[in-house]
Amino acid sequence: MFDPLFGAPEIPIDKLWTVEQGAPNLILWAVPIMILLTAIEMVVTYIQEKPYYDKWETLGSVLVGLGSLVVGAGVKLGLLYGVVWLYNLLPWRMALQWWTLVPCYLIFDFFSYWAHRVSHEQRFWWATHIVHHSGEYYNLSVSFRLSWIQNLKIIFFVPVALMGFHPIVFFTVSQLAVLFQFWVHTEYIKKLPRWIEFIFATPSNHRVHHGSQEKYIDKNFGATFIFWDRIFDTYEPEDERPIYGITTNIEQKANPIHINFHELTDIIRDVRKAKGLREKWFYVFGSPIKVAEKKQQMARQFSVEPEQVV
Template structure:
């Protein structure tokens, strides 16, 4: 066993420039191609008169995507610093070897499954993810709808960094994982061969994830590999056509600030009205489904009848 492979020298925190340059900015390079394919799909849908796009919603998706690119550029150095600091603290640092990209990707996708699942099961994290589900149409532009505060979820991927993968491998893996999810946001690709549907998060599998029907809610969390869902009991095949969006759709479909922060605003209002610490914590970290049911039950509860006055 080559022990020197796991004893790579630390990276100087004062010289992060070479590391940043070594991590290819794949997402930025891919943007022109993503725009091109989205435009082709949009034109095809218009010519074929298919209701895959809606103007305000598409504008909202583009503006959210531009904001996500800006936030990503602004936070890249800070995230790189944090990952390099962790890397330097480990005694089992891996050398920069491109073949480590494959095990890193599989492990990263495993934690991506759980980060995604928790983002549906706890309201605070749902607020960082609902942006992506707020579109009522399913098309390539939906892949642009990435929360401006999604980088908070880096904490779910710390175990990947703690394994000792080189920071360049870590960031390249993250970008490939994000880019993989672009092509699955379309209705133009039907079901693929059975083995592909069994292994990968295909357009069919991911359409289910965006469905708002009860049978589709909180299913198919896999980002690249769908076998995590099969393993952990959250898999659902595509049957009837999904109804896209969230259970209570937003009104300001073209406002990127509303798209990004409406759930945080609702959460703050609920916490303000809540009585006691336990209920406040419930409205922050409880299940979004249970919170919605609790609020609906409260709204449906009749007001107590006014007592008749005694003359």
């Protein structure tokens, strides 16, 4: 008997344009609205004399965001081809049914949690994410700070593609997941009703994630849903105002090249100086916290700055 959901026909590679046209370009449509809301927040901040924006850091965020849009457009065809290719391999291909957005979004968010968590726990992946955390002010423009090499993390979402969701559903969900994270980057929305804070990654929950205090580091990884953090014991409530930024803040706050690649430069330098394969591996895939602790320990031992040692 024919299953109306599974066993959908293959998508011919020469018909990729049908997928591209069928998946609404939500991010491109949303950019003007995001810019407008950010501008409104900046004006309100200025009028109220709130310390929520820094002009050079905001410029850096905007330049990083523009570069991210360009890179995203450049790799779009390759990602589209890869997802369609996987889809065609699967005998359990799902037909295009819009209600499948719901299970796809939930599953996608589960893998987002783990992709995000690994991006904090392994230095190589941290280099694809540190861009987002390098801002010392928390505002809507921080949502623009997306690494130019973040598309490497598509590998974490291959299991979602292998479940057979239609490519249009997959790409629509991926865009919705990105757009959800825009509104949480603000100081103006305080804690929401308890049931919302329990389920969703709200501004309060996400402010904790951007905090550099010890108790806030590596907490609240959830992109849309915060209950993943509650399940996997990485949840921390906002009970004191976060201090934003990374443990060693960058100096070139408006330079998008430096913002994007300073961590990769440090990794390359550390690997060159490291002795032995094990130590080189540690400086690439070790915990960023443990790498920093080792550098600080050696700096105290040799009475030099941490960046001067490995």
